[in-house]
Amino acid sequence: MTDRPVLSASRITHIYPTPRGEIQALREVSLTLRRGEFVCLVGPSGCGKTTLLRILSGLLPPTRGEIWLGDQPLRGPDQRIGIVFQKDSLLPWRTAIENVRLPLELGGWPGPEATQRAQALLEQVGLQGFEHAYPRELSGGMQQRVALARALAADPEILLLDEPFATLDAITRERLNEVLVELWERQRKTVLMVTHDVHEAAWLADRVLVMSPRPGTIVAEIQIPFPRPRGADRWSHPAFLQTVWAIRQALGNGGG
Ligand SMILES: Nc1ncnc2c1ncn2[C@@H]1O[C@H](COP(=O)(O)OP(=O)(O)O)[C@@H](O)[C@H]1O
Ligand SMILES: [Mg+2]
Known part of the structure; x- marks a missing residue:
């Protein structure tokens, strides 16, 4: 530090x-x-x-x-700057991996690399196997893991x-x-x-x-x-x- x-x-x-x-x-x-x-x-x-x-x-x-x-x-x-709010911040029509990919898409990342990075981040927060689940299919804790992965996506x-x-x-x-x-x-x-x-x-x-x-x-x-x-x-x-x-x-x- x-x-x-x-x-x-x-x-x-x-x-x-x-x-x-x-x-x-x-x-x-x-x-x-x-x-x-x-x-x-x-x-x-x-x-x-x-x-x-x-x-x-x-x-x-x-x-x-x-x-x-x-x-x-x-x-x-x-x-x-990456942000995580208390709840309800995921886009309900996007799967977990699509939510994490969003900042990367906005940042102009090429598709395959964005997917690869989103995948790695979901693994880091312990969500491997849930990439294609929608927010409503995830528990509150899992949704916040997705939100955390998404906040980290652009490497803030x-x-x-x-x-x-x-x-x-x-x-x-x-x-x-x-x-x-x-x-x-x-x-x-x-x-x-x-x-x-x-x-x-x-x-x-x-x-x-x-x-x-x-x-x-x-x-x-x-x-x-x-x-x-x-x-x-x-x-x-x-x-x-x-x-x-x-x-x-x-x-x-x-x-x-
Ligand atoms: N958009 C808003 N319009 C008017 N008042 C607001 C708005 N957002 C928050 N407030 C008021 O500002 C104060 C601080 O709110 P907030 O920042 O949410 O506090 P905390 O997160 O510490 O609970 C509260 O009195 C709240 O009612
Ligand atoms: Mg508050």
Whole structure:
């Protein structure tokens, strides 16, 4: 890991105009992601996490503030940023492999190579044998594996994950977190993952950013000092539980 920033946000404020007046979702959020690090973002429901991820991905222009991708301002969606949302983001009329191929098709990849790469990615997320299944034929966990493979298709530098496994049962979720960490360790993407689960954040991240209630802003940054790999025995380490507690405290403080 080096200290070179791959993505940074400077004083992001976001206000949604609505028929009933303005809703301020974010207030002066600044953050920097350094190459290869795994950062988790936690915060109470409605504090603006999804808004922030949409802004960081270039899908939503912020009301105020700037996003930098490397040394250039981010002007819109970019192939260097892959995104996984909570659910329902696959195209229902495309099979698993066709969903993963989509970014490659848009990127102008020749057909056979796009298929080969999509196939390899589906294998990496443990979905060999399900290439030709439609999303409705896959479990929620399998659909999120496809979404992860699709986010990796264009070989992005950065992965933005918005509570990607939140709707899944605990065991499936733990397994998918393991898949994610394996991929990250192999490919060293820079990851920013939103989760509302403080244990998950402490287990996965190098660094946890804690947001206040709406309008969300970052109220704490907690380093996670544990070496990797981090096995299931983490539960027996008092230091791990202390870190979880520190994150929870920061959330509480933000809640006022
Ligand atoms: N498109 C929108 N129009 C108006 N208000 C919105 C819109 N999207 C989100 N909001 C509001 O902005 C706030 C932050 O929402 P969101 O970013 O989804 O929070 P989180 O992901 O942390 O739960 C909430 O109060 C939500 O109701
Ligand atoms: Mg959200």
